[in-house]
Amino acid sequence: MRRASAVRAAACGALALLGAACAAPQQADNFIPSTRSAVDLRAIQTRVVDGDPDAVLRGVVATLHDLGYRITKAEVEAGTVSATRLTGLRVAAVVRPAGPGQSAVRANATVLAMGREAQVDDPRFYQRNFFEPLGATMNRRVADAPADLALPDAVRPTAELMPADRRRAAASAPRPATGTPGAAPAAAPARVN
Helix, strand or coil: HHHHHHHHHHHHHHHHHHHHHHHHHHHHHEEECCCCCHHHHHHHHHHHHCCCCHHHHHHHHHHHHCCCCEEEECCCCCEEEEEEECCCEEEEEEEEEECEEEEEEEEEEEEECCCCEHHHHHCHHHHHHHHHHHHHCCCCCCEEEECCCCCCCCCCCHHEEEEEEHHHHHHHHHCCCCCCCCCCCCHHHHHHH
């Protein structure tokens, strides 16, 4: 009896691994890359911002928050940030030094629709929906990157770390009480006029 349960568990585990292995290529097939040349895409997606990479990366995060994105992954050491909006829009940004007091920012956006992920390659999208707000947030000039500048590679946006159903479940879960049980609530601070 125990052996049958062990064999059943092993078979279920093997099927789960096989299913996961088969699912991975399907996801890659659902990505629709841009039809623009790599040079054109790099020019559309990259700008130079006055400031050191750490300050510019903080500005990128602040801009994405201001635009309604939720940060899904941030790697400060790598200078990368991925973010998602509920509309099915994902953005990844890479920040690298570009010279004295300047940083190169490359943004890569994808749109999720009907089980497919398509790369955004409209220059107006990047200018209006990322670079102009970035300049306004940082109160700095954002300029086109010179053609001879070594630019960062585009990073594909990372999927959300916690799906919406798990976020809702976590938000509705009972929270532990704070403070000491039976203790009187803390007094409100006195007002000073």
